[in-house]
Amino acid sequence: MAENSLPLPGSIDLAPERESTSSLVEWLHEWVVTVDHKRLGILYILYATFFLLVGGAEAIAIRIQLAVPGNHFLSAQVYNRFFTMHGTTMVFLVGMTYIFGFANYIIPLQLGARDMAFPRLNAFSFWLTAFGGLLLYYSFIGGGGLYGVGNAPDVGWFAYAPLTARAFSPGHAIDYWALALIVSGFGTVGTAINVIATVISMRCKGMTMMRMPLFSWLLLVVSGLTLVTITPLTAAQFMLLIDRYLGGHFFDTQAGGSAVIWMHFFWIFGHPEVYVLVLPAFAIANEVIPVFSRKAIFGYPAMVAASVGIAFVSLSVWAHHMFTVGMTSFSNTFFVLSTMLVGIPTGIKIFNWLATIWGGKIRFATPMLFCTAFLFQFLIAGLTGIMLSIAPWNWQLHNSYFVIAHFHYVLVGAIVFCIFAGFYYWYPKATGRMLSETLGKWHFWLFLIGFHVTFDTMHFVGILGMPRSIYTYEPDRGWNTLNFVVSSGGIIQGIAVLIFGLNLVWSYFHGRGAGNDPWDAWTLEWDTTSPPPPYNFAQEPEVRSRRPLWDVKHPEDPDWEYEG
Amino acid sequence: MSAIPAIPPAYEGEWRTPYRGKVAMFGLIIGESAIFTIFVVAYIFYIGKSLSGPTPQQVLEVPIFITICLLSSSFTIMLAERALARNRLGGFASWLGATICLGLIFLGGTAIEWHKLIYGDGLTISTNLFGTTYYSLVGLHATHVIIGLAMLSLVFLFTLAGRMGEQHAERFAVLAMYWHFVDAVWVVVFTVVYIIGR
Numbered sequence A: 001m002a003e004n005s006l007p008l009p010g011s012i013d014l015a016p017e018r019e020s021t022s023s024l025v026e027w028l029h030e031w032v033v034t035v036d037h038k039r040l041g042i043l044y045i046l047y048a049t050f051f052l053l054v055g056g057a058e059a060i061a062i063r064i065q066l067a068v069p070g071n072h073f074l075s076a077q078v079y080n081r082f083f084t085m086h087g088t089t090m091v092f093l094v095g096m097t098y099i100f101g102f103a104n105y106i107i108p109l110q111l112g113a114r115d116m117a118f119p120r121l122n123a124f125s126f127w128l129t130a131f132g133g134l135l136l137y138y139s140f141i142g143g144g145g146l147y148g149v150g151n152a153p154d155v156g157w158f159a160y161a162p163l164t165a166r167a168f169s170p171g172h173a174i175d176y177w178a179l180a181l182i183v184s185g186f187g188t189v190g191t192a193i194n195v196i197a198t199v200i201s202m203r204c205k206g207m208t209m210m211r212m213p214l215f216s217w218l219l220l221v222v223s224g225l226t227l228v229t230i231t232p233l234t235a236a237q238f239m240l241l242i243d244r245y246l247g248g249h250f251f252d253t254q255a256g257g258s259a260v261i262w263m264h265f266f267w268i269f270g271h272p273e274v275y276v277l278v279l280p281a282f283a284i285a286n287e288v289i290p291v292f293s294r295k296a297i298f299g300y301p302a303m304v305a306a307s308v309g310i311a312f313v314s315l316s317v318w319a320h321h322m323f324t325v326g327m328t329s330f331s332n333t334f335f336v337l338s339t340m341l342v343g344i345p346t347g348i349k350i351f352n353w354l355a356t357i358w359g360g361k362i363r364f365a366t367p368m369l370f371c372t373a374f375l376f377q378f379l380i381a382g383l384t385g386i387m388l389s390i391a392p393w394n395w396q397l398h399n400s401y402f403v404i405a406h407f408h409y410v411l412v413g414a415i416v417f418c419i420f421a422g423f424y425y426w427y428p429k430a431t432g433r434m435l436s437e438t439l440g441k442w443h444f445w446l447f448l449i450g451f452h453v454t455f456d457t458m459h460f461v462g463i464l465g466m467p468r469s470i471y472t473y474e475p476d477r478g479w480n481t482l483n484f485v486v487s488s489g490g491i492i493q494g495i496a497v498l499i500f501g502l503n504l505v506w507s508y509f510h511g512r513g514a515g516n517d518p519w520d521a522w523t524l525e526w527d528t529t530s531p532p533p534p535y536n537f538a539q540e541p542e543v544r545s546r547r548p549l550w551d552v553k554h555p556e557d558p559d560w561e562y563e564g
Numbered sequence B: 001m002s003a004i005p006a007i008p009p010a011y012e013g014e015w016r017t018p019y020r021g022k023v024a025m026f027g028l029i030i031g032e033s034a035i036f037t038i039f040v041v042a043y044i045f046y047i048g049k050s051l052s053g054p055t056p057q058q059v060l061e062v063p064i065f066i067t068i069c070l071l072s073s074s075f076t077i078m079l080a081e082r083a084l085a086r087n088r089l090g091g092f093a094s095w096l097g098a099t100i101c102l103g104l105i106f107l108g109g110t111a112i113e114w115h116k117l118i119y120g121d122g123l124t125i126s127t128n129l130f131g132t133t134y135y136s137l138v139g140l141h142a143t144h145v146i147i148g149l150a151m152l153s154l155v156f157l158f159t160l161a162g163r164m165g166e167q168h169a170e171r172f173a174v175l176a177m178y179w180h181f182v183d184a185v186w187v188v189v190f191t192v193v194y195i196i197g198r
Helices: A024-032 A037-067 A076-111 A119-142 A173-201 A214-246 A260-293 A300-314 A329-341 A343-357 A366-389 A391-397 A401-431 A437-463 A480-510 A548-553 B020-045 B064-085 B089-120 B129-160 B166-196
Strands: none
Touching (some): A037 A076, A037 A119, A037 A480, A173 B020, A214 A300, A260 A300, A260 A343, A260 A366, A260 A401, A260 B020, A300 A343, A329 A343, A329 A366, A329 A391, A366 A437, A401 A437, A401 A480, B020 B129, B020 B166, B064 B166
């Protein structure tokens, strides 16, 4: 041991096993009061998975309604509530919580730390986020308010003014929406601060910034971006509540207020938010692709620089959501060009991933399958993004299903695929058991087919002129077949997600034992046991390169000889 | 373990990372700055767009005295920080007390100003756009002053109870960062509300 500070897996004494808790109440109590980053990470992920199913069910209901013209499966009012709740749920309760769940679980392990920088803040942030979600869904019951009108929010996830004013949205639905986002926003900011402090201050000995695993690097960038992204939304929500409760006039056009400024405030949040969600997907791909190609990541410094570049550029593109509002031609040009600029750093990333795979000894296990699909789909999503960034094209297709197809290509085709990859990759670490590869392959192929049936087709419906947010359509528009295809793809995706859920549960009890390092990976989380003991590492590790476990496994050819 | 022939070079020098509290406060300040930016932008955007009176020119007076008080509290808290770092607890308690007093004077000044605006000039948050943006921006800042004062008072109570010492210097420096931020924001709010907007 003396000559090597990084213990080989299994060579260290583990922390004593926790005594098994005797009753269900004690067990629950332990989970509720926990400040352990691994337990909180799991809570985040379970919470996000629950809401993924809820938001998915809403999406299925929406698609059933739209499958045939003149359908009466949902009423117009319920339809509006469902698409609002679907969007809000998927962005705030699923996307954000998955990100911070993975961040919580993985980052301290990757950095060789024993916990996050602020464990209690971590627990506080989680419970705030959880409470925010409950508040949002409570609107189905309590949103009627004293007037008995209104139910869940039905104003779209971007809640444009003046539709949210008291006169047009009576009842409490909007208030629940705003409060839920404020509360979960505070939770998000708390976790973002925690991640930043952890990455900056809790790295183990020898882990300089440029030796840090890319997952942690990207989550650092994401957390920094979150700090300047979620907060404008919080500010705008405060303004909305001031308007609704104190008679303010921020968005009240009759008193000289402006509805357009809400759009600006919302999209100043809304567009960087896309990158807050997609950068963690990149982060997962950055871990999975090298390990399953058996090569070190290609162009590590370029990957870091591109991520920071994306974060900066993403702050100046928001008004490309507003080309149809009628801005000056200077603004239009600026936002067209800045939006196109995002293509450069993302292009660098795609080429780096390809170069990592190039010449590698590729293993197509389920995580790698999801990441491969992600590469193709993210490329297409980027290309339709460039199309939509051209203002005249955007005028034609704004708020059509083409836009819906584009951003679902990013949110599902890139982010959800990478989250699934992350599940299959790290599930063995968290539970000690492998997810079933057979079920995993079924999950992957069904989800892939369902995804393409739905969202490829949706582009065409959009080009044929179908606008978003309509609850039904006339049979003579030429959208009938395409809509039916889109809806059937939705069902296939739903089945795939159910198989995934089954896999999660089945493998927890019957999965193959994983051991410490099932993928023969290189970052520190694979150095400790699966699942890791309460304080992660009995002996604080010390690293000398970007791939500490490679150095241990290949002492004749260590990385630190080559890294500058 | 004996299978490892090479001994990698150890990390040279002492391994030090920044204090996590400072990093976190820095993050919080960035986030808070974004919130203030949105409110400041809304204020600037709505300058002169009110459809009815009263206007800022008619009712606002430049609050020079309380501004001086708040800005000098940045200086006193710095002196408190230094005293604590050198373990001079008497000096620490007095400079901290001075900081709290200056903050309270600032809050009192704001209270008097608001009382005059509400009861004298009839300007409330729902009167016009000026009222909406003014009370929310200045109120947001005042909220931060109140939170800062609450935390400073807590430290003051701990000091009186004899629980503070040199070992808390780094933590107190984090609180001081927040207080400096609150002061710096006031410079922006002051410029926007009382100079540009008037």
